[in-house]
Amino acid sequence: QQPVQSPQAVILREGEDAVINCSSSKALYSVHWYRQKHGEAPVFLMILLKGGEQKGHEKISASFNEKKQQSSLYLTASQLSYSGTYFCGTEAAGRRALTFGSGTRLQVQP
Amino acid sequence: DGGITQSPKYLFRKEGQNVTLSCEQNLNHDAMYWYRQDPGQGLRLIYYSQIVNDFQKGDIAEGYSVSREKKESFPLTVTSAQKNPTAFYLCASSILRRGANDEQFFGPGTRLTVL
Numbered sequence: 108q109q110p111v112q113s114p115q116a117v118i119l120r121e122g123e124d125a126v127i128n129c130s131s132s133k134a135l136y137s138v139h140w141y142r143q144k145h146g147e148a149p150v151f152l153m154i155l156l157k158g159g160e161q162k163g164h165e166k167i168s169a170s171f172n173e174k175k176q177q178s179s180l181y182l183t184a185s186q187l188s189y190s191g192t193y194f195c196g197t198e199a200a201g202r203r204a205l206t207f208g209s210g211t212r213l214q215v216q217p
Numbered sequence: 218d219g220g221i222t223q224s225p226k227y228l229f230r231k232e233g234q235n236v237t238l239s240c241e242q243n244l245n246h247d248a249m250y251w252y253r254q255d256p257g258q259g260l261r262l263i264y265y266s267q268i269v270n271d272f273q274k275g276d277i278a279e280g281y282s283v284s285r286e287k288k289e290s291f292p293l294t295v296t297s298a299q300k301n302p303t304a305f306y307l308c309a310s311s312i313l314r315r316g317a318n319d320e321q322f323f324g325p326g327t328r329l330t331v332l
Binding site: 109136137139147148149150151154156194196203204205206207208209210 | 248250252258259260261262265267273275276307313315319320321322323324325326
């Protein structure tokens with residue numbers, strides 16, 4: 108069963124913030140976040156491991172609530188280059204592979 | 218440069234024909250994966266392999282077959298049994314050890330159109 112992402116789509120102005128959520132019904136070992144531009148391959152953003160950590164990458168950060176099996180991706184002071192579709196991929200116990208959500212389409216306008 | 222290559226970028230086939238998509242990596246990764254992506258959708262796992270001569274079915278394996286005879290190669294065959302094969306196919310690889318470096322590296326993808 109794939110994780111549920113919300114919102115499905117969001118439109119921002121440059122400089123605004125956004126939060127993308129990812130929720131699973133399974134016990135998770137890790138959550139991965141990727142960004143995909145139209146027609147291209149997904150690009151890795153970050154991994155969050157079991158343990159409830161939070162990570163950051165420039166103005167993009169994420170958290171993982173192990174008890175709730177939820178992860179959130181935080182984009183602050185958005186730039187035009189942040190536009191794309193964001194996917195979370197979850198690794199559950201028992202399967203050494205990712206299950207991806209259906210994606211959140213983010214559009215940043217000038 | 219290390220990376221993953223997929224060929225061809227675009228592929229057209231007639232209905233009822235089998236077709237094989239190539240995936241090669243020189244990252245020395247043990248694990249390799251095949252995903253299918255339909256327009257506006259997420260990535261769905263077809264097959265994955267953690268070691269040479271071994272592979273596991275993913276969520277949508279029906280109508281597909283794979284082989285893993287070499288560590289660096291993981292070709293995918295789309296058979297005539299796959300009812301709706303037109304899609305964007307992505308190959309990925311990763312190290313097998315769990316941890317902070319367990320990211321998946323993706324190839325550029327093959328866009329398959331069945332006429």
